[in-house]
Amino acid sequence: MARRLWTLASVFTLSASLVAGCSGGAKQQSETAPGTPSPPASSAPAGAAAPNYGDTGGIKLPIVDKPTTLTWMLVSENPNPNDSMIVKEIEKRTGIHLELQAYPSASFQDKLKVVVASGKLPDIFHGLPLAELNKMGGQGALEPINAHLGELPNFKKLYVDNKDNNWIMKSWTDDKGNLYTWPIYNLQRDVNHGILYRKDIWDKLGLKEWNGPDEFYQDLKKVKEAYPQSYPFASKTKEAIFTNLAYGWGIGGASSPAFYDEKDKTWKLQYTQQEYKDELDYLKKLYNEGLLDPEFITDTDASWTAKMTNDKAFVTWDWIGRLDLFANQVKTQNPNYNLRYGNPIGPTGRITTLPRIDNFGITVANNKNKDIALKLLDYLTSPSGAELVTMGVEGQTFKMENGKPVYPELKDVPTVDITALDKKYGLWMEGMYLKPDHRSVYYNFTEKEKEAQDKMLSGKRFEPADPVLKFTNDEIKVQADVRTTLVKAANEFSAKYVIKKDYGDAQWKDWVQNVEKLGASKYIDTFNAAQKRFDAAK
16 A cells, blocks of 8 residues: 555643643634635625535535634645645535645654644644543543534434444543544545465465365465475565454454454453464464475565565465455566465454454644534535545546546546645545545455455454443553563463473463463453443433
8 A cells, every 4th residue: 555544643742731722723713814825716606606616514514604724733745735636625615715734654652742742733644643642632632523513414324323433432532532533534445464375386286275274284385395485475564464364263353362252242362262272273274384485584675575475484464455466466487476365264264354343543732623523524524525535526526437536637647546636636645534435546456356245244253343332541551561461471371382392281371371461351341441431221
């Protein structure tokens, strides 16, 4: 992917004195103020038909009846975002002139630290973790969304009235029931990562794609026989391989190393389950027989790439974009190279379920522009707003051909991806897209990527998503104190278990006992306590 599309997770510790003055930000301008933008183009003469901007979900345009400026801090690679199409079109439709404080993803978090510490917050910004937002909101720096539900028809319909989504009103709110973060809906693809394998090699050897760990093991043995100098299964994710594959053993979860056991209705620690030992035993067998790359814990991206493109390895776990990237990289010397998305290798045959709702920490400062800022976010959550910020303006920036947007002005661009749309039009700026239109280029799959989606969807191979819980400050402290130690110890033990020949049942038994000394029970207790509150909440 050209850009990071996941939740920002840096934690900032801010004192109350730093946010006490957070009522700053952009001001609503008088019509005579210097630099005031022209009246909104969407304002029609009396008696004229209002412009049709599609389905706004009930939010009325324009949002303001006099020129208004909002500041918005977000991520963009666009060199001139304030001169972009998106800024001009939003002003045309809503009457709101945006002053974007845009920074590349590489420097955004550092800039955000400075801005938040100064207490002079933009009207809209994103990037803080939920606990920090709730803390700042409680100090009066941020505006609670739930106080404006009557003015936010798209938010209310999607996150309050919808029983599948209204868990956020329990899980993301503070102790007073206030919500300070605006969600992103339906951003994720169904399949983004998984097992990738060289189908051309499988076909050459007369092998059928495996179903389950035993068949996968037998396939690797036959590949090893044909290519004795190879290690068929390679990895570049280092110790993360243990959690990458855990879904196939039924112990994966977004809150790893904690996971929710749907059968027992309780949270458990991944590292002490029999299924985790089974996974380690399986990898140990592959390692001992030369089927798993002995450098699987230390491989760099470069060394792993060399192995996967030079017949030194034939299976891996990675992002689906690699299916075409590797093939394009070696097409001259190996035109038959055919990397495909394979079945999961664990006994459950499942992969992770990606979230339908993401939290990027999008929030609104508590100042006199708060009502307008929230209404703008609501418009961008509507079908009309979703199309605007992730596709553009039909007939102006794109035209539809065979159900897909085509950009005539970008006809000479090798790949029209979201980065190209950001740089040209200001589309897909991180923090601005709230409900992406799935006709957008981001959801244009290659034939191989589409096969991956279809294979997992048709086979219903997704592990159920775990509940999203709300923790108390004391529970958050316990997790912060314990989790890092648990993960570090588990990674070290797991690697030794797989690699060292003398590691087996005795060492596993010792590990299960020792992990309790690291606070395993205290850690898991926080999840089960939060689950009880979640279940009891109406």
